[in-house]
Amino acid sequence: MSRDINVLLVGVGGQGTILASRIIAYVVQANDLSVKLSETHGMAQRGGSVVTHLRAGEEICSPLIDEGQADIILSFEQLEAWRWLPYLKKGGMVVVNSQVIYPVPVILGYQKYPENILEKLKKNIPRTFAVDALALAREAGNERTVNVVLLGVLAKNLEFDQSFWLQALESILPARVLEPNKKAFLLGYQES
Amino acid sequence: MEKVLMSGNEAIARGAYESGVKVASAYPGTPSTEILENVARYEEIYAQWSCNEKVALEVGIGASIAGGRTLVAMKHVGVNVAADPLMTLAYTGVNGGLVLVSADDPGMHSSQNEQDNRRYAKFAKIPLLEPGDSQEAKDFVKRALEISEEFDIPVMLRTTTRVAHSLTPVSLEEPGEVLLKEYIKEPQKYVMIPAYARVRHKLLEEKMSRIKDFNDNNPLNYIQWGDKEIGIVASGISYQYVKEALPEVSSLKLGMPYPFPENLVREFAAGVQKLFVVEELEPFMEEEIRALGLEVTGKEIFSATGEINAEMIRERIGNKTESAPVKLEDYSGEEIPPRPPVMCPGCPHRGVFHTLKKLKLIVTGDIGCYTLGCLPPLEAMDSCICMGASIGAALGMEKANPELKGKIVAVIGDSTFFHSGITGTLDIAYNLGSSTVIILDNRTTAMTGHQDHPGTGKTLKKEESKAADLHRIVNSLGIERVTEADPLNLKEVKEVIAREIESPQSSVIIFQKPCALLEKKDKPLVVDEEECSYCKRCLDIGCPGIMNDWEAEKVQINPDLCSGCSLCQQLCNAGAIRKAGDNLE
Numbered sequence: 001m002s003r004d005i006n007v008l009l010v011g012v013g014g015q016g017t018i019l020a021s022r023i024i025a026y027v028v029q030a031n032d033l034s035v036k037l038s039e040t041h042g043m044a045q046r047g048g049s050v051v052t053h054l055r056a057g058e059e060i061c062s063p064l065i066d067e068g069q070a071d072i073i074l075s076f077e078q079l080e081a082w083r084w085l086p087y088l089k090k091g092g093m094v095v096v097n098s099q100v101i102y103p104v105p106v107i108l109g110y111q112k113y114p115e116n117i118l119e120k121l122k123k124n125i126p127r128t129f130a131v132d133a134l135a136l137a138r139e140a141g142n143e144r145t146v147n148v149v150l151l152g153v154l155a156k157n158l159e160f161d162q163s164f165w166l167q168a169l170e171s172i173l174p175a176r177v178l179e180p181n182k183k184a185f186l187l188g189y190q191e192s
Numbered sequence: 193m194e195k196v197l198m199s200g201n202e203a204i205a206r207g208a209y210e211s212g213v214k215v216a217s218a219y220p221g222t223p224s225t226e227i228l229e230n231v232a233r234y235e236e237i238y239a240q241w242s243c244n245e246k247v248a249l250e251v252g253i254g255a256s257i258a259g260g261r262t263l264v265a266m267k268h269v270g271v272n273v274a275a276d277p278l279m280t281l282a283y284t285g286v287n288g289g290l291v292l293v294s295a296d297d298p299g300m301h302s303s304q305n306e307q308d309n310r311r312y313a314k315f316a317k318i319p320l321l322e323p324g325d326s327q328e329a330k331d332f333v334k335r336a337l338e339i340s341e342e343f344d345i346p347v348m349l350r351t352t353t354r355v356a357h358s359l360t361p362v363s364l365e366e367p368g369e370v371l372l373k374e375y376i377k378e379p380q381k382y383v384m385i386p387a388y389a390r391v392r393h394k395l396l397e398e399k400m401s402r403i404k405d406f407n408d409n410n411p412l413n414y415i416q417w418g419d420k421e422i423g424i425v426a427s428g429i430s431y432q433y434v435k436e437a438l439p440e441v442s443s444l445k446l447g448m449p450y451p452f453p454e455n456l457v458r459e460f461a462a463g464v465q466k467l468f469v470v471e472e473l474e475p476f477m478e479e480e481i482r483a484l485g486l487e488v489t490g491k492e493i494f495s496a497t498g499e500i501n502a503e504m505i506r507e508r509i510g511n512k513t514e515s516a517p518v519k520l521e522d523y524s525g526e527e528i529p530p531r532p533p534v535m536c537p538g539c540p541h542r543g544v545f546h547t548l549k550k551l552k553l554i555v556t557g558d559i560g561c562y563t564l565g566c567l568p569p570l571e572a573m574d575s576c577i578c579m580g581a582s583i584g585a586a587l588g589m590e591k592a593n594p595e596l597k598g599k600i601v602a603v604i605g606d607s608t609f610f611h612s613g614i615t616g617t618l619d620i621a622y623n624l625g626s627s628t629v630i631i632l633d634n635r636t637t638a639m640t641g642h643q644d645h646p647g648t649g650k651t652l653k654k655e656e657s658k659a660a661d662l663h664r665i666v667n668s669l670g671i672e673r674v675t676e677a678d679p680l681n682l683k684e685v686k687e688v689i690a691r692e693i694e695s696p697q698s699s700v701i702i703f704q705k706p707c708a709l710l711e712k713k714d715k716p717l718v719v720d721e722e723e724c725s726y727c728k729r730c731l732d733i734g735c736p737g738i739m740n741d742w743e744a745e746k747v748q749i750n751p752d753l754c755s756g757c758s759l760c761q762q763l764c765n766a767g768a769i770r771k772a773g774d775n776l777e
Contacts (some may be wrong), residue, residue: 012531025197025359035197036325037359041222041302041641047736048533062436063325063358063429068501068517083528089516102739103531108569108731109740111529120522 004057005033005158006065010084011076012039012101013050015148018046019172020074021052023151026168028056029161036063044059047104049080074154076116076133077101083122093127095153095165095192097146099134129153129192142177145184160191198362200355203326204265204293205230206362207333213237214260214288217248219611219698221267222302223356224295228265229643232652233355236367239379241643241652243580244579244611245270249277251291256290256346258383259373261337265293268309269578273612276310279347282316283392284382285344287373289337293349295356298472299499302353302639304559304578306497308473313348313450317400320348320450321412322428326360332447334481335412343399344404352472354429354499386407404451412447416459422509423464425457425488427478430470430500437505447655452480461486468509472500535564537737538708538755541632544603546733546759547685548572550617552645553601554589555694558613560605561707562632569734573603580604580612586627587620598693601628606662607637607645614665620698621670628692629671631662633704642710666700680705682762712755714756717749723768730760730769 002145003033007024009017021037028035038053067086073094075081081096097120105111114120122128133149140149148169155165165185175182198206200387204227208216216239218228218394225534232239242248245266252264266274271294278292294312297303313320321336323329327351329351336347375735380388407413422441426434427449434443453454461467469478469490478490494500495506506512519583535542545565549556549572557563575585586602604613608633617629637643644650649659673695677688685703692699717736726745730738737753738760749760751772 013533029195029197029361034361035359037197039199039357039359039411040356041357047531047536060436061432062502063354063360063432064501066501066515068515069503078628079528079531082523083531085520085523085526086430086517088518090518091280092518102736103529103737104534104734105529107736107739108734109742110568111530112527114527123522124518124520169762 003051004055004060005072006070007054007072007074007153008065008070008084008087009052009054009074009076010080011050012080013048015076016144017052017076020147020151021054023148023156023165023168023172024054026172027164030164030167031160033057034060036060038063045091046095047067049083051084072149072154076150079103079113082114082117085121089126092125093129093157094125095129095131095150095157096121097133098130099132099146125142129157131191132189133188137184140180140187142180142184145181148181148184149188152185153192155185156189158192195361195363197359198326198330199226199357199359200323200326200329200351201226201357202230203330203362204333204349205234206364207330208237208263209234210330210365210367211334211337212261212367213337214372215241215252215255216240216263216265217251218265219243219245219248219270220643221270221295222640223297223351223353224265224267224270224293225643226356227293227653231263239652241645243646245274246277248694249274252290252292253277253281256286256288257375258287260288260373262288262290263293263333264290265295267303268289268294268296268307269303269305271309271312271391273579274313278312278316280384280389281346282318283384283389283396286340286346291333291336291340291349292346294485296350296352296473298352304576306473308476309350310476311452311474313350317396318346318348319343319360319403319448320350321448321599322350322446324356324428324431325355325358326362328447329355330362332385332412339393340640341405345396345399345403350428352429356598386447395637400451402538404454407448407451407453408773410448410453412507413453413456414445415456416443416445417463418442420463422468423460423466424468424470424509425481426470427461427477430472433500433502433505434470436502436756438510446477449477451465452477454484457481458484458486470494470500470505534565534567534734535561536708537735537753538702538711538713538757540547540705540708541565542570542733542735543632543685543759544632544679544703545570545572545681547682548601548603551686551689551693553689554596554599556582556585556589556600558604558608560608562603562605565603569732579608580616583613583616583629584619586629587616587623587625590625590627597626601630601689601693603632603707604632605638606633606635607643609662610646610660614669617666617671617700617707618669625698626696627698628689629698629700630689631700631702633662633702634707635704636707636710638707638709642707665713666722671698671700673697674702675699676702676704678705679703680757680759682759708755708757716754716756716774717758717761717769718751718772719747719749720768720770721746723766725766725768727765729763729765732763733759735760
């Protein structure tokens with residue numbers, strides 16, 4: 001059971017969290033671990049806060065990660081990392097895209113977007129990796145590779161060999177978007 | 193054997209394929225939608241979207257009588273719609289096996305209630321199977337069909353959101369050959385006049401008694417002995433939580449919780465010191481256990497609302513925890529703005545709700561993306577109960593309180609109208625109502641992920657079909673005043689609604705514009721900072737593409753989100769909003 005890995009992928013509906021979780025699942029399975037994923041569908045997807053639970057290990061029963069039990073939070077947006085932080089366990093790691101997407105109450109001026117989230121994250125969680133994934137995705141030639149940039153950062157911090165990740169990209173992504181995604185992955189990998 | 197990661201819904205579809213299902217039907221609804229979308233990928237199975245769940249089940253009944261194995265899928269509240277045929281189908285029984293998938297939604301991730309449909313199995317007197325992961329979801333479809341055929345009875349397969357939308361490993365098998373059964377005319381079995389139904393009801397009671405005996409020795413139900421101080425009865429996803437939380441205790445897993453396997457439960461209870469039952473929502477198994485005269489702890493420690501998780505079980509039964517939270521400084525959950533779902537930028541519903549609010553109308557609402565019109569800043573919805581309820585409710589309001597006459601509109605989507613809006617509209621026409629019905633026709637079933645429906649002219653299998661004509665349908669129901677208008681033209685929207693609401697006759701307005709997610713985006717709009725007077729009128733529509741920078745006292749448009757729909761431009765008195773690249777006049 002010592003190899004159990006709990007990754008909580010959080011973001012905003014439409015950011016590609018589900019695809020990212022499938023890629024991690026592929027890598028985990030290629031390393032002979034069992035995996036379970038749990039996703040958000042339906043109403044919440046319309047620009048709402050979305051979360052995918054990914055649990056890997058020798059034997060996994062529950063598909064859900066409970067509060068205080070995530071090894072890693074992989075966040076596609078600052079505020080979402082902050083929102084889901086109580087799910088992280090002591091000694092856990094946060095990989096966070098520094099991108100800001102305002103929720104509607106902020107857009108309308110009802111509520112403030114919390115200030116200095118990245119600083120506060122770093123203060124609370126020594127293992128915080130903040131990365132401007134949107135900039136790196138642009139550098140890779142496709143803005144929609146934000147999710148794969150973040151996977152690159154994550155990959156550097158997990159025990160699985162890089163080759164598994166590249167293999168996962170090749171088998172899951174359509175050929176026409178493979179190159180920018182590989183580039184995005186490596187940019188993220190180097191960044192961390 | 194090859195193991196593939198599949199969602200519960202994909203696995204149910206695979207199960208249908210492997211067990212030779214001939215016909216599958218459904219109406220989309222979270223968390224069940226992906227079942228039929230996946231079934232449709234198997235050429236061997238005829239699969240269709242029905243107009244609603246009642247028709248879906250009736251199609252299934254016909255397919256079964258004709259001798260084919262059949263799968264019908266729906267969300268929990270869909271079973272309410274299909275309950276009429278279901279209750280009598282239990283009497284008639286089947287020819288080809290029939291499995292009804294009910295996808296329940298504890299916690300209401302995407303539903304208006306969290307009813308526990310295990311009660312329907314007991315109510316209708318049919319067997320109930322509850323898978324806890326995708327492997328079981330696939331295997332249980334096959335078992336359900338076999339039990340259905342062996343005992344001549346429909347079988348309910350009940351999943352929950354966490355089973356339907358979790359991906360877990362599945363071993364695939366090749367389909368065995370299942371032949372169509374012979375069709376035999378048997379009016380005494382299938383024509384439920386009282387004389388025949390009385391016989392069938394007796395037979396059903398006898399069948400259920402036999403199935404109960406069968407279920408005491410059913411391998412889907414099994415005991416795992418461990419520490420005998422604690423024994424836990426669980427089924428479905430709750431069993432996974434129990435194994436995760438307390439793998440050391442004794443457990444009784446019920447893959448088929450109804451009819452309740454009494455002898456097996458008694459045996460288990462006798463072997464443990466303290467008996468618990470872990471189940472989400474209703475005390476379904478708990479009541480059965482208590483009826484046996486056994487002592488059990490269940491709803492005293494687990495709520496009848498929302499979901500359960502492993503940590504709750506660890507704490508409440510095992511008196512321990514695995515949670516090791518980080519000590520957070522400077523952290524207040526209350527300061528974190530929520531991120532509720534919203535209508536997308538460019539959504540054709542937005543302008544209609546903005547106008548309804550401005551006109552201060554009473555709006556009876558319905559189920560779909562447009563239900564989001566109840567939230568600030570649009571806040572233009574007074575009720576939302578179930579599919580189709582908007583229309584009858586509008587009529588009821590004006591009949592109860594004549595002062596409300598001329599102030600009520602019913603709002604319903606296109607797919608929802610085909611589902612159950614037609615009869616309500618007919619009721620308004622027949623009963624001389626004056627309410628105005630607004631059909632928000634975005635040419636798809638949007639909320640569940642863009643499924644086709646009778647109005648789109650395409651079937652689930654993507655065949656070209658005859659597109660139902662809303663205008664002509666409404667006319668033929670007896671409503672002469674039907675107006676079609678552009679929902680992205682605010683002036684037109686306001687004029688049409690104001691005119692139709694004044695009319696003493698009943699009327700229907702069809703606002704037709706495809707869902708913004710299906711359309712190519714137009715050039716984004718920009719705000720001219722010089723011209724902007726910060727009147728904030730553009731913020732009234734609650735578009736996520738418009739940002740209120742209250743410190744700088746400016747509004748900005750996010751070019752990545754803006755679809756160029758121009759609603760905000762139409763609201764701007766200062767003329768400060770225009771297409772990117774256009775020159776200021």
